[in-house]
Amino acid sequence: xxxxxxxxxxxxxxxxxxxxxxxxxxxxxxxxxxxxxxxxxxxxxxxxxxxxxxxxxxxxxxxxxxxxxxxxxxxxxxxxxxxxxxxxxxxxxxxxxxxxxxxxxxxxxxxxxxxxxxxxxxxxxxxxxxxxxxxxxxxxxxxxxxxxxxxxxxxxxxxxxxxxxxxxxxxxxxxxxxxxxxxxxxxxxxxxxxxxxxxxxxxxxxxxxxxxxxxxxxxxxxxxxxxxxxxxxxxxxxxxxxxxxxxxxxxxxxxxxxxxxxxxxxxxxxxxxxxxxxxxxxxxxxxxxxxxxxxxxxxxxxxxxxxxxxxxxxxxxxxxxxxxxxxxxxxxxxxxxxxxxxxxxxxxxxxxxxxxxxxxxxxxxxxxxxxxxxxxxxxxxxxxxxxxxxxxxxxxxxxxxxxxxxxxxxxxxxxxxxxxxxxxxxxxxxxxxxxxxxxxxxxxxxxxxxxxxxxxxxxxxxxxxxxxxxxxxxxxxxxxxxxxxxxxxxxxxxxxxxxxxxxxxxxxxxxxxxxxxxxxxxxxxxxxxxxxxxxxxxxxxxxxxxxxxxxxxx
Ligand code: NAP
Numbered sequence: 247x248x249x250x251x252x253x254x255x256x257x258x259x260x261x262x263x264x265x266x267x268x269x270x271x272x273x274x275x276x277x278x279x280x281x282x283x284x285x286x287x288x289x290x291x292x293x294x295x296x297x298x299x300x301x302x303x304x305x306x307x308x309x310x311x312x313x314x315x316x317x318x319x320x321x322x323x324x325x326x327x328x329x330x331x332x333x334x335x336x337x338x339x340x341x342x343x344x345x346x347x348x349x350x351x352x353x354x355x356x357x358x359x360x361x362x363x364x365x366x367x368x369x370x371x372x373x374x375x376x377x378x379x380x381x382x383x384x385x386x387x388x389x390x391x392x393x394x395x396x397x398x399x400x401x402x403x404x405x406x407x408x409x410x411x412x413x414x415x416x417x418x419x420x421x422x423x424x425x426x427x428x429x430x431x432x433x434x435x436x437x438x439x440x441x442x443x444x445x446x447x448x449x450x451x452x453x454x455x456x457x458x459x460x461x462x463x464x465x466x467x468x469x470x471x472x473x474x475x476x477x478x479x480x481x482x483x484x485x486x487x488x489x490x491x492x493x494x495x496x497x498x499x500x501x502x503x504x505x506x507x508x509x510x511x512x513x514x515x516x517x518x519x520x521x522x523x524x525x526x527x528x529x530x531x532x533x534x535x536x537x538x539x540x541x542x543x544x545x546x547x548x549x550x551x552x553x554x555x556x557x558x559x560x561x562x563x564x565x566x567x568x569x570x571x572x573x574x575x576x577x578x579x580x581x582x583x584x585x586x587x588x589x590x591x592x593x594x595x596x597x598x599x600x601x602x603x604x605x606x607x608x609x610x611x612x613x614x615x616x617x618x619x620x621x622x623x624x625x626x627x628x629x630x631x632x633x634x635x636x637x638x639x640x641x642x643x644x645x646x647x648x649x650x651x652x653x654x655x656x657x658x659x660x661x662x663x664x665x666x667x668x669x670x671x672x673x674x675x676x677x678x679x680x681x682x683x684x685x686x687x688x689x690x691x692x693x694x695x696x697x698x699x700x701x702x703x704x705x706x707x708x709x710x711x712x713x714x715x716x717x718x719x720x721x722x723x724x725x726x727x728x729x730x731x732x733x734x735x736x737x738x739x740x741x742x743x744x745x746x747x748x749x750x751x752x753x754x755x756x757x758x759x760x761x762x763x764x765x766x767x768x769x770x771x772x773x774x775x776x777x778x779x780x781x782x783x784x785x786x787x788x789x790x791x792x793x794x795x796x797x798x799x800x
Contacts (some may be wrong), residue, residue, distance in 0.1 A: 269297020271694035399638035407610035437630035470528025497764030500689030503534025509545030664718030722781030
């Protein structure tokens, strides 16, 4: 469904706040700012709400967080009115939920859809942001809130020759709205991350032939998705508040089994029994089996070996099984995938694994894919090659702050900000789920809400004290970066070449820029920062010189 943007929405040129993005973060931001009484406009490149769930309509798309948890917690009415049908919801249900919320809160009237912000400049003399849109309009706003999401700029087709290919080409991350048929076709899929792993079993159901081009194998575990029992859903609805409290007090900001038991504290036979049990339970159970899977390399390797053993148990052809086994990086250092019949799909005679490590893709050809050793003829190509994550969307437009400072330059060695919320030199410019927060390591809907609530509070603080602009001090930003780097040393997450570390994009600065201390500690750091705002510099109408919040009466 595409919602046309009424031309009148862009007739107004000056706003208190412009929110970029209509994913779960942007929708909530627009709602909160309107409740505050601010004039607010949302700008969204897509045709409707939903963000990543609007674009990712590929077959098999499904969330790997539990539906009951991956949902807004700010409105008891919405919680009671919406009922999830599956433990792990599929994309259509999540998109329907986003639409349900947008209808209920009448959010669409505040959005310009099919519209992209192409540049944002801070105009110091007027203390406002000037936003340029792709159709040429210029808007002005006091506060600029970027709810652009950590995964919104697809890496696309990373090979030459796409224009030569005579068949159909699809990007998983920009899947068409109309149905795509694979019946009787020879399909090639490039990419075996969370996305590719979800696509394989679905396409295998109807394609005449499926060739999976794998470079780095992923670890994946059975999702074992089930419908949500209505009695259980009703019970959760009665106890939502308690469940949300538990999520807020956890490391990922969501319901996930947790363990305090180190791997080697358990006898080998019992360890094996626990791993077997977690495999049978499926879903996220595995991560709750032992406490030190992301910090103890030896424990991690033993679990990795257990999963490799499972691959051999499922995949009948030993050569294919060997190629599917991930090696050389810790399990869970890449986002752990949850699948439904991924390894099983390779037992079908029409599904074949092409190992790009031994025979890399050279380019696309009119007939298919040319590799170093030959050519694979195909009718359809699907690229599930990932994203320019975390910073991609923010650097995809030109952002200039005070004195013409370019975000691109400030972030040339990697993103720096305070709390993933604000960048020194960019007054009144806020990022939701920004690259120096827990971002992809947390339940994003909860993180979106927490970030937006923090921004709302900061703006209320400024208005209460007649402050006109805020930005973090460079020292606070530096200290936050040091915290991130110190924490990164403690985890195995930085040990794999992934979008987490920028390793998937040529020329991108390498390093773990996300906060790995967990949602709870992160939220506490944000809360403390808002107690004094000591880490921020403010401009005031009454006193134009920069001043710190602690100088102000609370
Ligand atoms: P991804 O994890 O970055 O995987 C991209 C895949 O494309 C990798 O297998 C990569 O191989 C391959 N690739 C990239 N360039 C290539 C090239 N030139 N030649 C051969 N292979 C190439 O991306 P994703 O699967 O879209 O997942 C991204 C994130 O989205 C996930 O980590 C997750 O956070 C989120 N997601 C979540 C769900 C869910 O909730 N279930 C589903 C989908 C996505 P290399 O590793 O060798 O580069």
